[in-house]
Amino acid sequence: MSDMDETIGSTPGSEHDMLTLQIQDLKAQILDYKLKNELLEKELQQLRKENGQLKRVPLFVAAVVDVLENGEVYLRQQGNNQEYVTVVNEKLHRTLKPGMKVAVNNTLSIVKTIGNIFDARVRVMELDEQPSVTFEQVGGLKEEIEEVREAVEYPLTKPEIYERVGVEPPKGILLYGPPGTGKTLIAKAVARQSQARFIRMSGSELVHKYIGEGAQLVRELFILARERAPAIVFIDEIDAIGSMRTNDGTSGSAEVQRTLMQLLAEMDGFGNRGNVRIMAATNRIDMLDPALLRPGRFDRIIGVPLPDTGARLEILKIHTAKMSLSGNVDLTGIAELAGNTTGAELQAICREAGMMAIRRDADAVDQEDFLAAITKVKREVAAPDSRMYT
Ligand SMILES: Nc1ncnc2c1ncn2[C@@H]1O[C@H](COP(=O)(O)OP(=O)(O)O)[C@@H](O)[C@H]1O
Ligand SMILES: [Mg+2]
Secondary structure, X not given: OHHHHHHHHHHHHHHHHHHHHHHHHHHHHHHHHHHHHHHHHHHHHHHHHHHHHHHHOOOEEEEEEEEOOOOEEEEEEOOOOOEEEEEOOHHHHHHOOOOEEEEEOOOXXXXXXXXXXXXXXXXXXXXXXXXXXXXXXXXXXXXXXXXXXHHHHHHHHOHHHHHHHOOOOOOEEEEEOOOOOOHHHHHHHHHHHOOOEEEEEEHHHHHHHOOOOHXXXXXXXXXXXXXXXXXXXXXXXXXXXXXXXXXXXXXXXXHHHHHHHHHHHHHHOOOOOOOEEEEEEEOOHHHEOHHHHOOOOOXXXXXXXXXXXXXXXXXXXXHHOOOOEOOOOOHHHHHHHOOOOOHHHHXXXXXXXXXXXXXXXXXXXXXXHHHHHHHHHHHHHOOOOXXXXX
8 A cells, every 4th residue: 555655646746846847947948038038129229229310310312213123223312313223121122113212321221212203303394283274365276276175185074975986086186386376375274174284394305404314204204194194294395305316326316216215105005095195296397206196196286377367366365454455556456467476476565565665654555565566576586597497
C-alpha cells in the first residue's frame, strides 16, 4: 500500500513541479518580450519624432513627369527644372500620376503629394469655369454659331438627337479666319451655353515658352479636360503646333512635331460623343498639317469671315451698348464707312470714339468722334504686315 501511496503521491507531485517550472519559464519569457516591446516602443517613438522633423524641414516642390517601373518615379523640380528619378513605396507608387505635384525633402524622397500641377500652367492653359460670353455679345455669324452649336453644344446637352438620327457628331471643330473676327468669342459663348468648362491652350505660347514640354502639356491639357468634363478644349493658334511638317532640320521642328503627334494621339483617344469637345482656331489654315484635318480629327471646318455691313452694325451696337451716344450718331452710316474691318477693330473704333469724347470733355460720343476713330484705327491696321492671313 505504501508503494501505491508513493506512486500516487509522487506522480502528481512531479507533474505539478514540471508545470510550475513551465509557468515560471513562460513568465520569464513574457517579461523578456515586455522588455523587448518597451525597447521597440522607444525606437518607434524615436523614429516618429525623426519622421516628424523630416516633414517639418522645408520641402521642395517637384512635378511627377512619369511613373516608372520598380517603384521608381521620374520627377522634375519646380523652378530649377532639375530632373531625377527616385524610389517610392508601393502604396505611393500606385497613387502617383504624371502631372501631380509632390513635396520632396533634401534627400529628394517624396514626403507627400500636394495635388495637380495644372495651376502652374496658367500661362499656356487657361481654365474658365464659367465663361461669361453670351451669344448676344457676338455680332453677325449666325450660321457659323449654329454650326458650332450643332457640333459642340448639342452633343453635350442633347446627345439623344444624335442617337435618334444615328449619326456621329464631328470629332473636332476648326474655326478659321482673320484674327479678331470672333473665333474665341464663339468658343466661349458655346461653352457657356453648354454649361461646360472652357479650357484654352495657346499653340504659339506653348511653342515659345515651354520648349521641350509641349507634348507633356498637351497630355496634361486632356487630363485636365477629362477631370473637369463636361469641357470644351480650345486650342488657339493651332498652326503653331500643327503646321505642315518641315524637314528643315531646325531645332524647333522635331519638338513641334512631337507636340503635334501627342495632340493627334489624344484626339484619337476620344469618342465622337464624349463630354469633352475639341475646338481649335487658326488664321493660317493653309499651313495646317493635313493629318489634323482627317476624319476623326478636326473634321468640321467652319470659316469665320470678316463681318458684312449688317454684321458690322450689330457689332457696333454691341460695343456701344453701354456708351452715351449723341442724337447725331448714325451707326448704320458708320457700319457702311468702316468697310473691311474685323470685330476687334470695330470694338477699337468704339473705344477710340469714346476716348475722343473724353478728350473733348463731352458727356456723349458724337458722329465726328466715330469718324475720327475710324480714320485712326484704319491707319493703325494698315501698317505693313499687320494683317497677314489667308
Ligand atoms: N463678331 C463679333 N461680335 C462682337 N465682338 C467681336 C466680334 N468679333 C470680335 N469681337 C471683339 O473682338 C475681340 C477679339 O475677338 P476674338 O474672338 O478674340 O477674335 P479671334 O479669336 O477670331 O482672333 C472680342 O473680345 C470682341 O470684343
Ligand atoms: Mg482668338
